[in-house]
Amino acid sequence: MDRERGMSVRLKLTLSYAGFLMLAGALMLASVWFFLLRDLPDVKAGIGGLQVRKELALHFASGAGVVMACLLVFGLLGGWFLAGRMLAPLSHLTDATHRAAKGMLSHRIRLQGRKDEFRELADAFDAMLAQLEAHVAEQRRFAANASHELRTPLAVSKSLLDVARADPHRDTGELIDRLSVVNTRAIDLTEALLLLSRAEQRAFTRDDVDLSLVAEEAAETLLPLAEKGGVTLETRGDIAHASGSQPLLLQLATNLVHNAIVHNLPERGTVWVTTGVRPGSVVLTVENTGETPAPELLAILTEPFQRGTERIRGDHAGVGLGLAIVQSITRAHDGTLTLTPRPSGGLRVTVELPAAGM
Structure with missing residues:
Protein backbone atom coordinates (compact mmCIF):
# COMPACT_ATOMS: atom_id res chain seq x y z
CA MET A 1 0.00 0.00 0.00
CA LYS A 102 12.57 -10.52 0.35
CA GLY A 103 12.45 -14.19 1.38
CA MET A 104 15.38 -14.10 3.84
CA LEU A 105 13.60 -16.09 6.55
CA SER A 106 16.78 -17.31 8.23
CA HIS A 107 17.55 -13.85 9.63
CA ARG A 108 16.87 -13.33 13.37
CA ILE A 109 16.77 -10.10 15.37
CA ARG A 110 18.06 -11.52 18.66
CA LEU A 111 17.57 -8.21 20.43
CA GLN A 112 19.85 -7.84 23.44
CA GLY A 113 19.01 -6.32 26.80
CA ARG A 114 16.50 -6.85 29.55
CA LYS A 115 12.96 -7.88 28.79
CA ASP A 116 10.59 -5.06 27.86
CA GLU A 117 7.88 -4.45 25.25
CA PHE A 118 10.39 -4.13 22.39
CA ARG A 119 12.24 -7.28 23.42
CA GLU A 120 8.98 -9.21 23.66
CA LEU A 121 8.01 -8.00 20.20
CA ALA A 122 11.42 -8.94 18.80
CA ASP A 123 11.31 -12.40 20.41
CA ALA A 124 7.80 -12.98 19.07
CA PHE A 125 8.93 -11.91 15.61
CA ASP A 126 11.91 -14.27 15.77
CA ALA A 127 9.62 -17.13 16.79
CA MET A 128 7.28 -16.31 13.91
CA LEU A 129 10.19 -16.27 11.45
CA ALA A 130 11.39 -19.65 12.74
CA GLN A 131 7.95 -21.20 12.30
CA LEU A 132 7.52 -19.61 8.89
CA GLU A 133 10.94 -20.80 7.74
CA ALA A 134 10.18 -24.35 8.88
CA HIS A 135 6.77 -24.26 7.20
CA VAL A 136 8.16 -22.97 3.92
CA ALA A 137 10.94 -25.57 3.97
CA GLU A 138 8.39 -28.29 4.64
CA GLN A 139 6.15 -27.06 1.82
CA ARG A 140 9.06 -26.93 -0.62
CA ARG A 141 10.17 -30.42 0.33
CA PHE A 142 6.60 -31.67 0.04
CA ALA A 143 6.14 -30.05 -3.38
CA ALA A 144 9.38 -31.58 -4.62
CA ASN A 145 8.43 -35.02 -3.34
CA ALA A 146 4.89 -34.74 -4.72
CA SER A 147 6.22 -33.73 -8.12
CA HIS A 148 8.61 -36.68 -8.09
CA GLU A 149 5.90 -39.13 -7.04
CA LEU A 150 3.43 -37.87 -9.66
CA ARG A 151 6.08 -37.89 -12.37
CA THR A 152 6.74 -41.59 -11.87
CA PRO A 153 3.33 -42.95 -13.01
CA LEU A 154 3.22 -40.43 -15.83
CA ALA A 155 6.66 -41.50 -17.03
CA VAL A 156 5.66 -45.16 -16.85
CA SER A 157 2.49 -44.46 -18.85
CA LYS A 158 4.48 -42.63 -21.49
CA SER A 159 6.94 -45.51 -21.75
CA LEU A 160 4.13 -48.04 -22.17
CA LEU A 161 2.51 -45.93 -24.86
CA ASP A 162 5.83 -45.46 -26.66
CA VAL A 163 6.36 -49.23 -26.65
CA ALA A 164 2.82 -49.79 -27.99
CA ARG A 165 3.36 -47.19 -30.72
CA ALA A 166 6.63 -48.83 -31.77
CA ASP A 167 4.98 -52.26 -31.95
CA PRO A 168 1.42 -51.87 -33.31
CA HIS A 169 0.92 -55.65 -33.47
CA ARG A 170 1.58 -56.15 -29.76
CA ASP A 171 -1.25 -57.50 -27.61
CA THR A 172 -3.09 -54.50 -26.16
CA GLY A 173 -4.64 -56.46 -23.28
CA GLU A 174 -1.46 -56.50 -21.23
CA LEU A 175 -0.83 -52.84 -22.04
CA ILE A 176 -4.30 -51.84 -20.89
CA ASP A 177 -3.91 -53.77 -17.64
CA ARG A 178 -0.58 -52.13 -16.86
CA LEU A 179 -1.87 -48.69 -17.76
CA SER A 180 -4.87 -49.28 -15.50
CA VAL A 181 -2.59 -50.12 -12.57
CA VAL A 182 -0.42 -47.05 -13.17
CA ASN A 183 -3.47 -44.82 -13.61
CA THR A 184 -5.01 -46.13 -10.40
CA ARG A 185 -1.84 -45.35 -8.52
CA ALA A 186 -1.81 -41.81 -9.92
CA ILE A 187 -5.44 -41.32 -8.90
CA ASP A 188 -4.76 -42.65 -5.40
CA LEU A 189 -1.80 -40.32 -5.03
CA THR A 190 -3.80 -37.31 -6.22
CA GLU A 191 -6.67 -38.09 -3.86
CA ALA A 192 -4.22 -38.52 -0.99
CA LEU A 193 -2.65 -35.14 -1.76
CA LEU A 194 -6.08 -33.48 -1.86
CA LEU A 195 -7.04 -35.12 1.44
CA LEU A 196 -3.76 -34.01 3.02
CA SER A 197 -4.33 -30.44 1.84
CA ARG A 198 -7.91 -30.46 3.14
CA ALA A 199 -6.81 -31.68 6.56
CA GLU A 200 -4.02 -29.10 6.81
CA GLN A 201 -6.44 -26.29 5.98
CA ARG A 202 -8.96 -27.58 8.57
CA ALA A 203 -11.69 -27.20 5.96
CA PHE A 204 -14.28 -29.33 7.76
CA THR A 205 -17.15 -29.08 10.21
CA ARG A 206 -16.95 -30.64 13.65
CA ASP A 207 -19.45 -33.22 14.86
CA ASP A 208 -19.65 -35.67 17.74
CA VAL A 209 -17.83 -38.77 16.46
CA ASP A 210 -17.58 -42.10 18.29
CA LEU A 211 -14.09 -43.44 17.68
CA SER A 212 -15.18 -46.97 18.54
CA LEU A 213 -17.62 -46.98 15.63
CA VAL A 214 -15.02 -45.45 13.34
CA ALA A 215 -12.51 -48.14 14.32
CA GLU A 216 -15.04 -50.92 13.71
CA GLU A 217 -15.93 -49.54 10.29
CA ALA A 218 -12.28 -49.29 9.28
CA ALA A 219 -11.64 -52.85 10.48
CA GLU A 220 -14.64 -54.23 8.58
CA THR A 221 -13.55 -52.47 5.40
CA LEU A 222 -10.03 -53.90 5.58
CA LEU A 223 -10.95 -57.36 6.85
CA PRO A 224 -10.63 -58.95 3.38
CA LEU A 225 -7.11 -57.53 3.04
CA ALA A 226 -6.21 -58.90 6.47
CA GLU A 227 -7.59 -62.34 5.67
CA LYS A 228 -5.75 -62.39 2.35
CA GLY A 229 -2.47 -61.71 4.16
CA GLY A 230 -3.16 -64.14 6.98
CA VAL A 231 -3.41 -61.34 9.54
CA THR A 232 -5.76 -61.58 12.52
CA LEU A 233 -7.65 -58.33 13.09
CA GLU A 234 -9.01 -57.64 16.58
CA THR A 235 -11.05 -54.61 17.67
CA ARG A 236 -12.11 -53.73 21.20
CA GLY A 237 -12.48 -50.79 23.51
CA ASP A 238 -14.87 -48.28 25.01
CA ILE A 239 -17.20 -45.75 23.46
CA ALA A 240 -15.03 -42.71 22.85
CA HIS A 241 -16.68 -39.50 21.66
CA ALA A 242 -14.41 -36.99 19.92
CA SER A 243 -15.21 -33.67 18.27
CA GLY A 244 -14.28 -33.63 14.61
CA SER A 245 -14.98 -34.73 11.07
CA GLN A 246 -16.33 -38.25 10.74
CA PRO A 247 -14.95 -38.78 7.19
CA LEU A 248 -11.50 -37.53 8.16
CA LEU A 249 -11.37 -39.59 11.36
CA LEU A 250 -12.51 -42.62 9.39
CA GLN A 251 -9.69 -41.99 6.92
CA LEU A 252 -7.30 -41.71 9.87
CA ALA A 253 -8.39 -45.04 11.31
CA THR A 254 -8.39 -46.70 7.87
CA ASN A 255 -4.85 -45.57 7.16
CA LEU A 256 -3.61 -46.82 10.52
CA VAL A 257 -5.28 -50.22 10.17
CA HIS A 258 -4.12 -50.54 6.55
CA ASN A 259 -0.52 -49.79 7.53
CA ALA A 260 -0.72 -52.22 10.44
CA ILE A 261 -1.89 -54.97 8.08
CA VAL A 262 0.59 -54.49 5.25
CA HIS A 263 3.57 -53.78 7.55
CA ASN A 264 3.28 -57.06 9.40
CA LEU A 265 4.65 -60.56 9.63
CA PRO A 266 4.66 -62.60 6.40
CA GLU A 267 2.13 -64.92 8.04
CA ARG A 268 0.15 -65.25 11.26
CA GLY A 269 0.41 -61.58 12.05
CA THR A 270 -1.98 -59.73 14.34
CA VAL A 271 -3.43 -56.23 14.46
CA TRP A 272 -5.09 -54.82 17.58
CA VAL A 273 -7.39 -51.80 17.30
CA THR A 274 -8.56 -50.34 20.62
CA THR A 275 -10.30 -47.21 21.83
CA GLY A 276 -10.30 -45.70 25.29
CA VAL A 277 -11.25 -42.68 27.35
CA ARG A 278 -8.90 -40.50 29.40
CA PRO A 279 -9.61 -37.38 31.44
CA GLY A 280 -10.49 -34.76 28.85
CA SER A 281 -9.49 -36.88 25.86
CA VAL A 282 -10.18 -40.06 23.89
CA VAL A 283 -7.62 -42.45 22.44
CA LEU A 284 -7.39 -44.66 19.38
CA THR A 285 -4.55 -47.20 19.45
CA VAL A 286 -3.47 -49.49 16.60
CA GLU A 287 -0.79 -52.12 17.25
CA ASN A 288 0.67 -54.82 15.06
CA THR A 289 3.22 -57.60 15.09
CA GLY A 290 6.28 -57.57 12.91
CA GLU A 291 9.77 -56.23 12.92
CA THR A 292 10.67 -53.37 15.23
CA PRO A 293 11.38 -50.28 13.12
CA ALA A 294 14.78 -48.67 13.45
CA PRO A 295 14.86 -45.46 15.56
CA GLU A 296 15.97 -43.35 12.58
CA LEU A 297 13.08 -44.71 10.51
CA LEU A 298 10.57 -44.22 13.32
CA ALA A 299 11.48 -40.54 13.54
CA ILE A 300 10.52 -39.83 9.91
CA LEU A 301 7.62 -42.21 9.27
CA THR A 302 5.05 -39.39 9.60
CA GLU A 303 6.76 -37.27 6.94
CA PRO A 304 5.26 -37.34 3.43
CA PHE A 305 6.49 -40.05 1.04
CA GLN A 306 8.44 -41.90 3.72
CA ARG A 307 8.03 -45.65 3.54
CA GLY A 308 9.31 -48.38 5.77
CA THR A 309 10.46 -50.28 2.71
CA GLU A 310 11.94 -53.13 4.66
CA ARG A 311 8.50 -53.89 6.10
CA ILE A 312 6.21 -53.22 3.14
CA ARG A 313 4.74 -55.87 0.93
CA GLY A 314 5.25 -55.08 -2.71
CA ASP A 315 1.57 -55.37 -3.70
CA HIS A 316 0.42 -52.86 -1.09
CA ALA A 317 3.26 -50.33 -1.08
CA GLY A 318 0.88 -47.38 -1.08
CA VAL A 319 1.81 -43.83 -2.02
CA GLY A 320 3.85 -42.94 1.05
CA LEU A 321 1.27 -40.57 2.53
CA GLY A 322 -0.55 -42.85 4.97
CA LEU A 323 0.99 -41.69 8.23
CA ALA A 324 1.51 -38.17 6.90
CA ILE A 325 -2.26 -37.93 6.42
CA VAL A 326 -2.81 -39.39 9.89
CA GLN A 327 -0.46 -36.78 11.34
CA SER A 328 -2.18 -33.96 9.47
CA ILE A 329 -5.68 -35.08 10.49
CA THR A 330 -4.56 -35.45 14.10
CA ARG A 331 -3.12 -31.94 14.17
CA ALA A 332 -6.23 -30.53 12.51
CA HIS A 333 -8.24 -32.03 15.40
CA ASP A 334 -5.85 -30.56 18.00
CA GLY A 335 -4.63 -34.03 18.94
CA THR A 336 -1.31 -35.81 19.31
CA LEU A 337 0.16 -38.76 17.41
CA THR A 338 2.65 -41.06 19.11
CA LEU A 339 4.63 -43.90 17.53
CA THR A 340 6.38 -46.36 19.84
CA PRO A 341 7.96 -49.75 19.10
CA ARG A 342 6.45 -52.76 20.81
CA PRO A 343 8.85 -54.75 23.02
CA SER A 344 7.88 -58.00 21.29
CA GLY A 345 8.13 -56.50 17.80
CA GLY A 346 5.93 -54.31 15.69
CA LEU A 347 4.62 -50.81 16.19
CA ARG A 348 2.11 -49.11 18.48
CA VAL A 349 0.43 -45.97 17.10
CA THR A 350 -1.61 -43.87 19.51
CA VAL A 351 -3.89 -41.01 18.51
CA GLU A 352 -5.17 -38.86 21.39
CA LEU A 353 -7.92 -36.34 20.62
CA PRO A 354 -9.86 -33.90 22.78
CA ALA A 355 -13.10 -35.43 24.03
CA ALA A 356 -16.36 -34.06 22.63
CA GLY A 357 -17.58 -31.06 24.58
CA MET A 358 -14.10 -30.06 25.79
Whole structure:
Protein backbone atom coordinates (compact mmCIF):
# COMPACT_ATOMS: atom_id res chain seq x y z
CA MET A 1 0.00 0.00 0.00
CA ASP A 2 1.36 3.42 -1.02
CA ARG A 3 0.99 6.04 1.68
CA GLU A 4 1.84 9.72 1.74
CA ARG A 5 5.06 10.34 3.65
CA GLY A 6 4.47 11.92 7.06
CA MET A 7 6.55 12.91 10.05
CA SER A 8 8.71 10.21 11.53
CA VAL A 9 7.85 8.76 14.91
CA ARG A 10 11.15 10.06 16.25
CA LEU A 11 10.28 13.63 15.20
CA LYS A 12 6.79 13.31 16.67
CA LEU A 13 8.21 12.12 19.97
CA THR A 14 10.82 14.90 19.93
CA LEU A 15 8.16 17.56 19.42
CA SER A 16 6.03 15.93 22.10
CA TYR A 17 8.92 15.94 24.58
CA ALA A 18 9.80 19.55 23.74
CA GLY A 19 6.16 20.66 23.88
CA PHE A 20 5.62 19.00 27.24
CA LEU A 21 8.82 20.56 28.59
CA MET A 22 7.77 24.01 27.33
CA LEU A 23 4.33 23.62 28.90
CA ALA A 24 5.84 22.52 32.21
CA GLY A 25 8.26 25.47 32.12
CA ALA A 26 5.48 27.93 31.34
CA LEU A 27 3.39 26.64 34.21
CA MET A 28 6.37 26.85 36.56
CA LEU A 29 7.16 30.44 35.55
CA ALA A 30 3.51 31.41 35.84
CA SER A 31 3.43 29.97 39.35
CA VAL A 32 6.57 31.85 40.33
CA TRP A 33 5.16 35.10 38.95
CA PHE A 34 1.86 34.61 40.72
CA PHE A 35 3.42 33.98 44.10
CA LEU A 36 6.00 36.74 43.58
CA LEU A 37 3.29 39.29 42.90
CA ARG A 38 1.81 38.73 46.33
CA ASP A 39 5.02 40.00 47.99
CA LEU A 40 5.46 43.11 45.78
CA PRO A 41 4.62 46.57 47.19
CA ASP A 42 0.97 47.43 46.76
CA VAL A 43 -0.02 49.91 44.09
CA LYS A 44 -1.36 52.14 46.87
CA ALA A 45 2.18 52.63 48.11
CA GLY A 46 2.57 55.24 45.44
CA ILE A 47 4.70 55.84 42.43
CA GLY A 48 7.73 54.17 43.98
CA GLY A 49 5.95 50.87 44.51
CA LEU A 50 4.53 50.90 40.98
CA GLN A 51 7.98 51.57 39.54
CA VAL A 52 9.45 48.62 41.46
CA ARG A 53 6.65 46.41 40.19
CA LYS A 54 7.32 47.42 36.56
CA GLU A 55 11.07 46.93 36.79
CA LEU A 56 10.68 43.53 38.39
CA ALA A 57 8.15 42.52 35.78
CA LEU A 58 10.51 43.51 32.98
CA HIS A 59 13.39 41.58 34.53
CA PHE A 60 11.16 38.58 35.10
CA ALA A 61 9.84 38.67 31.53
CA SER A 62 13.30 38.86 30.02
CA GLY A 63 14.56 36.09 32.29
CA ALA A 64 11.50 33.96 31.51
CA GLY A 65 12.14 34.40 27.78
CA VAL A 66 15.70 33.18 28.18
CA VAL A 67 14.54 30.24 30.28
CA MET A 68 11.85 29.27 27.74
CA ALA A 69 14.35 29.49 24.88
CA CYS A 70 16.76 27.25 26.77
CA LEU A 71 13.96 24.83 27.56
CA LEU A 72 13.00 24.73 23.87
CA VAL A 73 16.54 23.98 22.74
CA PHE A 74 17.07 21.46 25.52
CA GLY A 75 13.69 19.85 24.82
CA LEU A 76 14.39 19.47 21.10
CA LEU A 77 17.95 18.16 21.49
CA GLY A 78 17.18 15.99 24.50
CA GLY A 79 13.94 14.77 23.00
CA TRP A 80 15.65 13.85 19.72
CA PHE A 81 18.34 11.94 21.60
CA LEU A 82 15.90 10.15 23.94
CA ALA A 83 13.50 9.31 21.12
CA GLY A 84 16.39 7.84 19.15
CA ARG A 85 17.43 5.70 22.10
CA MET A 86 13.88 4.51 22.72
CA LEU A 87 13.17 3.73 19.06
CA ALA A 88 16.50 2.09 18.27
CA PRO A 89 15.07 -1.47 18.57
CA LEU A 90 12.48 -0.61 15.92
CA SER A 91 15.23 -0.25 13.34
CA HIS A 92 16.17 -3.89 13.94
CA LEU A 93 12.54 -4.92 13.59
CA THR A 94 12.16 -2.92 10.39
CA ASP A 95 15.32 -4.44 8.92
CA ALA A 96 14.16 -7.94 9.79
CA THR A 97 10.77 -7.25 8.23
CA HIS A 98 12.35 -6.06 4.98
CA ARG A 99 14.59 -9.13 4.89
CA ALA A 100 11.61 -11.44 5.47
CA ALA A 101 9.68 -9.68 2.70
CA LYS A 102 12.57 -10.52 0.35
CA GLY A 103 12.45 -14.19 1.38
CA MET A 104 15.38 -14.10 3.84
CA LEU A 105 13.60 -16.09 6.55
CA SER A 106 16.78 -17.31 8.23
CA HIS A 107 17.55 -13.85 9.63
CA ARG A 108 16.87 -13.33 13.37
CA ILE A 109 16.77 -10.10 15.37
CA ARG A 110 18.06 -11.52 18.66
CA LEU A 111 17.57 -8.21 20.43
CA GLN A 112 19.85 -7.84 23.44
CA GLY A 113 19.01 -6.32 26.80
CA ARG A 114 16.50 -6.85 29.55
CA LYS A 115 12.96 -7.88 28.79
CA ASP A 116 10.59 -5.06 27.86
CA GLU A 117 7.88 -4.45 25.25
CA PHE A 118 10.39 -4.13 22.39
CA ARG A 119 12.24 -7.28 23.42
CA GLU A 120 8.98 -9.21 23.66
CA LEU A 121 8.01 -8.00 20.20
CA ALA A 122 11.42 -8.94 18.80
CA ASP A 123 11.31 -12.40 20.41
CA ALA A 124 7.80 -12.98 19.07
CA PHE A 125 8.93 -11.91 15.61
CA ASP A 126 11.91 -14.27 15.77
CA ALA A 127 9.62 -17.13 16.79
CA MET A 128 7.28 -16.31 13.91
CA LEU A 129 10.19 -16.27 11.45
CA ALA A 130 11.39 -19.65 12.74
CA GLN A 131 7.95 -21.20 12.30
CA LEU A 132 7.52 -19.61 8.89
CA GLU A 133 10.94 -20.80 7.74
CA ALA A 134 10.18 -24.35 8.88
CA HIS A 135 6.77 -24.26 7.20
CA VAL A 136 8.16 -22.97 3.92
CA ALA A 137 10.94 -25.57 3.97
CA GLU A 138 8.39 -28.29 4.64
CA GLN A 139 6.15 -27.06 1.82
CA ARG A 140 9.06 -26.93 -0.62
CA ARG A 141 10.17 -30.42 0.33
CA PHE A 142 6.60 -31.67 0.04
CA ALA A 143 6.14 -30.05 -3.38
CA ALA A 144 9.38 -31.58 -4.62
CA ASN A 145 8.43 -35.02 -3.34
CA ALA A 146 4.89 -34.74 -4.72
CA SER A 147 6.22 -33.73 -8.12
CA HIS A 148 8.61 -36.68 -8.09
CA GLU A 149 5.90 -39.13 -7.04
CA LEU A 150 3.43 -37.87 -9.66
CA ARG A 151 6.08 -37.89 -12.37
CA THR A 152 6.74 -41.59 -11.87
CA PRO A 153 3.33 -42.95 -13.01
CA LEU A 154 3.22 -40.43 -15.83
CA ALA A 155 6.66 -41.50 -17.03
CA VAL A 156 5.66 -45.16 -16.85
CA SER A 157 2.49 -44.46 -18.85
CA LYS A 158 4.48 -42.63 -21.49
CA SER A 159 6.94 -45.51 -21.75
CA LEU A 160 4.13 -48.04 -22.17
CA LEU A 161 2.51 -45.93 -24.86
CA ASP A 162 5.83 -45.46 -26.66
CA VAL A 163 6.36 -49.23 -26.65
CA ALA A 164 2.82 -49.79 -27.99
CA ARG A 165 3.36 -47.19 -30.72
CA ALA A 166 6.63 -48.83 -31.77
CA ASP A 167 4.98 -52.26 -31.95
CA PRO A 168 1.42 -51.87 -33.31
CA HIS A 169 0.92 -55.65 -33.47
CA ARG A 170 1.58 -56.15 -29.76
CA ASP A 171 -1.25 -57.50 -27.61
CA THR A 172 -3.09 -54.50 -26.16
CA GLY A 173 -4.64 -56.46 -23.28
CA GLU A 174 -1.46 -56.50 -21.23
CA LEU A 175 -0.83 -52.84 -22.04
CA ILE A 176 -4.30 -51.84 -20.89
CA ASP A 177 -3.91 -53.77 -17.64
CA ARG A 178 -0.58 -52.13 -16.86
CA LEU A 179 -1.87 -48.69 -17.76
CA SER A 180 -4.87 -49.28 -15.50
CA VAL A 181 -2.59 -50.12 -12.57
CA VAL A 182 -0.42 -47.05 -13.17
CA ASN A 183 -3.47 -44.82 -13.61
CA THR A 184 -5.01 -46.13 -10.40
CA ARG A 185 -1.84 -45.35 -8.52
CA ALA A 186 -1.81 -41.81 -9.92
CA ILE A 187 -5.44 -41.32 -8.90
CA ASP A 188 -4.76 -42.65 -5.40
CA LEU A 189 -1.80 -40.32 -5.03
CA THR A 190 -3.80 -37.31 -6.22
CA GLU A 191 -6.67 -38.09 -3.86
CA ALA A 192 -4.22 -38.52 -0.99
CA LEU A 193 -2.65 -35.14 -1.76
CA LEU A 194 -6.08 -33.48 -1.86
CA LEU A 195 -7.04 -35.12 1.44
CA LEU A 196 -3.76 -34.01 3.02
CA SER A 197 -4.33 -30.44 1.84
CA ARG A 198 -7.91 -30.46 3.14
CA ALA A 199 -6.81 -31.68 6.56
CA GLU A 200 -4.02 -29.10 6.81
CA GLN A 201 -6.44 -26.29 5.98
CA ARG A 202 -8.96 -27.58 8.57
CA ALA A 203 -11.69 -27.20 5.96
CA PHE A 204 -14.28 -29.33 7.76
CA THR A 205 -17.15 -29.08 10.21
CA ARG A 206 -16.95 -30.64 13.65
CA ASP A 207 -19.45 -33.22 14.86
CA ASP A 208 -19.65 -35.67 17.74
CA VAL A 209 -17.83 -38.77 16.46
CA ASP A 210 -17.58 -42.10 18.29
CA LEU A 211 -14.09 -43.44 17.68
CA SER A 212 -15.18 -46.97 18.54
CA LEU A 213 -17.62 -46.98 15.63
CA VAL A 214 -15.02 -45.45 13.34
CA ALA A 215 -12.51 -48.14 14.32
CA GLU A 216 -15.04 -50.92 13.71
CA GLU A 217 -15.93 -49.54 10.29
CA ALA A 218 -12.28 -49.29 9.28
CA ALA A 219 -11.64 -52.85 10.48
CA GLU A 220 -14.64 -54.23 8.58
CA THR A 221 -13.55 -52.47 5.40
CA LEU A 222 -10.03 -53.90 5.58
CA LEU A 223 -10.95 -57.36 6.85
CA PRO A 224 -10.63 -58.95 3.38
CA LEU A 225 -7.11 -57.53 3.04
CA ALA A 226 -6.21 -58.90 6.47
CA GLU A 227 -7.59 -62.34 5.67
CA LYS A 228 -5.75 -62.39 2.35
CA GLY A 229 -2.47 -61.71 4.16
CA GLY A 230 -3.16 -64.14 6.98
CA VAL A 231 -3.41 -61.34 9.54
CA THR A 232 -5.76 -61.58 12.52
CA LEU A 233 -7.65 -58.33 13.09
CA GLU A 234 -9.01 -57.64 16.58
CA THR A 235 -11.05 -54.61 17.67
CA ARG A 236 -12.11 -53.73 21.20
CA GLY A 237 -12.48 -50.79 23.51
CA ASP A 238 -14.87 -48.28 25.01
CA ILE A 239 -17.20 -45.75 23.46
CA ALA A 240 -15.03 -42.71 22.85
CA HIS A 241 -16.68 -39.50 21.66
CA ALA A 242 -14.41 -36.99 19.92
CA SER A 243 -15.21 -33.67 18.27
CA GLY A 244 -14.28 -33.63 14.61
CA SER A 245 -14.98 -34.73 11.07
CA GLN A 246 -16.33 -38.25 10.74
CA PRO A 247 -14.95 -38.78 7.19
CA LEU A 248 -11.50 -37.53 8.16
CA LEU A 249 -11.37 -39.59 11.36
CA LEU A 250 -12.51 -42.62 9.39
CA GLN A 251 -9.69 -41.99 6.92
CA LEU A 252 -7.30 -41.71 9.87
CA ALA A 253 -8.39 -45.04 11.31
CA THR A 254 -8.39 -46.70 7.87
CA ASN A 255 -4.85 -45.57 7.16
CA LEU A 256 -3.61 -46.82 10.52
CA VAL A 257 -5.28 -50.22 10.17
CA HIS A 258 -4.12 -50.54 6.55
CA ASN A 259 -0.52 -49.79 7.53
CA ALA A 260 -0.72 -52.22 10.44
CA ILE A 261 -1.89 -54.97 8.08
CA VAL A 262 0.59 -54.49 5.25
CA HIS A 263 3.57 -53.78 7.55
CA ASN A 264 3.28 -57.06 9.40
CA LEU A 265 4.65 -60.56 9.63
CA PRO A 266 4.66 -62.60 6.40
CA GLU A 267 2.13 -64.92 8.04
CA ARG A 268 0.15 -65.25 11.26
CA GLY A 269 0.41 -61.58 12.05
CA THR A 270 -1.98 -59.73 14.34
CA VAL A 271 -3.43 -56.23 14.46
CA TRP A 272 -5.09 -54.82 17.58
CA VAL A 273 -7.39 -51.80 17.30
CA THR A 274 -8.56 -50.34 20.62
CA THR A 275 -10.30 -47.21 21.83
CA GLY A 276 -10.30 -45.70 25.29
CA VAL A 277 -11.25 -42.68 27.35
CA ARG A 278 -8.90 -40.50 29.40
CA PRO A 279 -9.61 -37.38 31.44
CA GLY A 280 -10.49 -34.76 28.85
CA SER A 281 -9.49 -36.88 25.86
CA VAL A 282 -10.18 -40.06 23.89
CA VAL A 283 -7.62 -42.45 22.44
CA LEU A 284 -7.39 -44.66 19.38
CA THR A 285 -4.55 -47.20 19.45
CA VAL A 286 -3.47 -49.49 16.60
CA GLU A 287 -0.79 -52.12 17.25
CA ASN A 288 0.67 -54.82 15.06
CA THR A 289 3.22 -57.60 15.09
CA GLY A 290 6.28 -57.57 12.91
CA GLU A 291 9.77 -56.23 12.92
CA THR A 292 10.67 -53.37 15.23
CA PRO A 293 11.38 -50.28 13.12
CA ALA A 294 14.78 -48.67 13.45
CA PRO A 295 14.86 -45.46 15.56
CA GLU A 296 15.97 -43.35 12.58
CA LEU A 297 13.08 -44.71 10.51
CA LEU A 298 10.57 -44.22 13.32
CA ALA A 299 11.48 -40.54 13.54
CA ILE A 300 10.52 -39.83 9.91
CA LEU A 301 7.62 -42.21 9.27
CA THR A 302 5.05 -39.39 9.60
CA GLU A 303 6.76 -37.27 6.94
CA PRO A 304 5.26 -37.34 3.43
CA PHE A 305 6.49 -40.05 1.04
CA GLN A 306 8.44 -41.90 3.72
CA ARG A 307 8.03 -45.65 3.54
CA GLY A 308 9.31 -48.38 5.77
CA THR A 309 10.46 -50.28 2.71
CA GLU A 310 11.94 -53.13 4.66
CA ARG A 311 8.50 -53.89 6.10
CA ILE A 312 6.21 -53.22 3.14
CA ARG A 313 4.74 -55.87 0.93
CA GLY A 314 5.25 -55.08 -2.71
CA ASP A 315 1.57 -55.37 -3.70
CA HIS A 316 0.42 -52.86 -1.09
CA ALA A 317 3.26 -50.33 -1.08
CA GLY A 318 0.88 -47.38 -1.08
CA VAL A 319 1.81 -43.83 -2.02
CA GLY A 320 3.85 -42.94 1.05
CA LEU A 321 1.27 -40.57 2.53
CA GLY A 322 -0.55 -42.85 4.97
CA LEU A 323 0.99 -41.69 8.23
CA ALA A 324 1.51 -38.17 6.90
CA ILE A 325 -2.26 -37.93 6.42
CA VAL A 326 -2.81 -39.39 9.89
CA GLN A 327 -0.46 -36.78 11.34
CA SER A 328 -2.18 -33.96 9.47
CA ILE A 329 -5.68 -35.08 10.49
CA THR A 330 -4.56 -35.45 14.10
CA ARG A 331 -3.12 -31.94 14.17
CA ALA A 332 -6.23 -30.53 12.51
CA HIS A 333 -8.24 -32.03 15.40
CA ASP A 334 -5.85 -30.56 18.00
CA GLY A 335 -4.63 -34.03 18.94
CA THR A 336 -1.31 -35.81 19.31
CA LEU A 337 0.16 -38.76 17.41
CA THR A 338 2.65 -41.06 19.11
CA LEU A 339 4.63 -43.90 17.53
CA THR A 340 6.38 -46.36 19.84
CA PRO A 341 7.96 -49.75 19.10
CA ARG A 342 6.45 -52.76 20.81
CA PRO A 343 8.85 -54.75 23.02
CA SER A 344 7.88 -58.00 21.29
CA GLY A 345 8.13 -56.50 17.80
CA GLY A 346 5.93 -54.31 15.69
CA LEU A 347 4.62 -50.81 16.19
CA ARG A 348 2.11 -49.11 18.48
CA VAL A 349 0.43 -45.97 17.10
CA THR A 350 -1.61 -43.87 19.51
CA VAL A 351 -3.89 -41.01 18.51
CA GLU A 352 -5.17 -38.86 21.39
CA LEU A 353 -7.92 -36.34 20.62
CA PRO A 354 -9.86 -33.90 22.78
CA ALA A 355 -13.10 -35.43 24.03
CA ALA A 356 -16.36 -34.06 22.63
CA GLY A 357 -17.58 -31.06 24.58
CA MET A 358 -14.10 -30.06 25.79
